[in-house]
Amino acid sequence: MSPDSARRAEKLGYTNVKVYVDGTPEWVKRNHLVLSTQFLKEAWIDKDIPHVLVDVRPAAESEKGFIKGAVTVPAAGIEKAIARFPPKDKKAPIMIYDQKGGADAVKAAKALIAAGYAPVDIVSGGFDAWKAAGFPVQTGMLAENIVYVPKPRPGEIAIEEFAKIAKATPPDTLILDVRNRDEGNAGMIKGAKLVPDEEILDRFAEIPKDKKIVAHCSTGVRAEMAYHKLKEKGYTVQFLNAKVDINDKGEFKLEKP
Amino acid sequence: MLRKCISTFSFAAALMIGSFAGQAAAQEKAAAPAQPPTKPSVAKVCGNCHQPQPGNLRGNFDSVAYKTKSIQVKIDEATEILRFDDNLKIMNVQAPADNPDQPLYGLKKGKEVRIEFTEKDGKKFATLISAKTTIKVAPEKQVKTEDVEKLVAQGPKKGKYMLIDARPLPRFQEGSIPTAINIPFPAFEKMKDKLPADKASLIVYYCAGVT
Missing domain, CATH: 3.40.250.10 (Rhodanese-like domain)
Known part of the structure; x- marks a missing residue:
């Protein structure tokens, strides 16, 4: 979008138009982003988009008033606190605020970026701006535990729930194994039915409509494709978005990617 | 962009109303086979520049499964799954260095792609996948x-x-x-x-x- 915009600006007669081709994906490797308190509220909190909101003020200050959902990680102890953040490969968006959007927020952001976290956002104007905008303020103790749960994809079943069903499948449920025959022959979950993903469109008759279908494969990719095919046909269906290892005894290991 | 958001919402709402109406109609005339909902063939983001063409899909690449030779593509709210074989033509895709035989792993989730396909018995078969090319900036x-x-x-x-x-x-x-x-x-x-x-x-x- 930026090269197109640059071309249009040049057509209007602008003579010094540049394009930062690498854009945000490169920027966030070395720098923080910013967002306004209004955007924090509207684009993240109100929409319930998973993120980590960090209050970096001293705890005594935060407790007088903070943004709902924030965890306390005082800037003074940020280096030691990094181990408490979710693993960086989860790519949790991290929003940081201090009192006024100043040095403490920058210090915390720098420490997190140096540790490989991205994206890290600083809330412009900090808590004062949030309060001034009339947005809701909470008082009391802040959470210390940093929790980040990525939003599941449509149709995804919780990994714990799948494990429960796989150990004892209720009569109204069918586990559909959509891996290929070789994979199935090497071991399947007890009670599961094997219909390789590529055969589903030809084998709907074998898949009961009156049961809840839970599809799995070995990574979640084929299971998701199976989910879409079955959903389109009116099935009640979910899929497991996780790595699955099954041995010849039917014992299984699930791992969230 | 605000306008785009609103239109997305109203599109979703229209789909919901459509499916409710569809259900009601299906209940009334149980004998008539249910009509599959028509899916868009061009994602909104691609629609800024491209018109729908028969035998073509334009949307965001989602995933590939080489074990079943299937591609999953998002076209706004809809998902299309297409099979392919070794004759699939792949354009503008850089295969991963450690996996040159499975070039589609070089496509990032969300990448804009055009797919040419044939359709038989409601099954789509991809013959070509072409990723959106990078615009050159001097x-x-x-x-x-x-x-x-x-x-x-x-x-x-x-x-x-x-x-x-x-x-x-x-x-x-x-x-x-x-x-x-x-x-x-x-x-x-x-x-x-x-x-x-x-x-x-x-x-x-x-x-x-x-x-």
Whole structure:
């Protein structure tokens, strides 16, 4: 979008138009982003988009008033606190605020970026701006535990729930194994039915409509494709978005990617 | 972009109403076979420049399963799954260095793609997949991260620049490079009064990497 915009600006007669081709994906490797308190509220909190909101003020200050959902990680102890953040490969968006959007927020952001976290956002104007905008303020103790749960994809079943069903499948449920025959022959979950993903469109008759279908494969990719095919046909269906290892005894290991 | 959001919502709402109406109709006439809902063939983001063409899909690449030779593509809210074989033509895709035999792993989730397909018995079979090509920007017109860092450190007044985020408003709201303003590309014409009065002043555009 930026090269197109640059071309249009040049057509209007602008003579010094540049394009930062690498854009945000490169920027966030070395720098923080910013967002306004209004955007924090509207684009993240109100929409319930998973993120980590960090209050970096001293705890005594935060407790007088903070943004709902924030965890306390005082800037003074940020280096030691990094181990408490979710693993960086989860790519949790991290929003940081201090009192006024100043040095403490920058210090915390720098420490997190140096540790490989991205994206890290600083809330412009900090808590004062949030309060001034009339947005809701909470008082009391802040959470210390940093929790980040990525939003599941449509149709995804919780990994714990799948494990429960796989150990004892209720009569109204069918586990559909959509891996290929070789994979199935090497071991399947007890009670599961094997219909390789590529055969589903030809084998709907074998898949009961009156049961809840839970599809799995070995990574979640084929299971998701199976989910879409079955959903389109009116099935009640979910899929497991996780790595699955099954041995010849039917014992299984699930791992969230 | 606001307009786009609204239209997305109303589109979703229309789909819901459509499916409810469809259910009701199906109940009334149980004998009639249920009509599958028609899916779009061009994602909205592609529709800025491209018209629907028979035998073509345009959308965002989602995933590939080589074990079943299937591609999953998102077209806005809809998902299409297509089979392929070894004759699939692949264009503008860089295969991963450690996996040259499975080039589609080189496609990132969300990448804009065009797919040519044939259809038989309701099953789509892909014959070609072509990723959107990178728009070339002449080297002298490019700035690097270091350059933007220097400008941002000075601020727009001292650095005499305007940094413009060309992404859609929802992406800008999620977080932007400090000192940037948002002029989404589709809103260029409508917002051109935001550009500096001095035509010789420095304008730097960015988005989420040139795709």
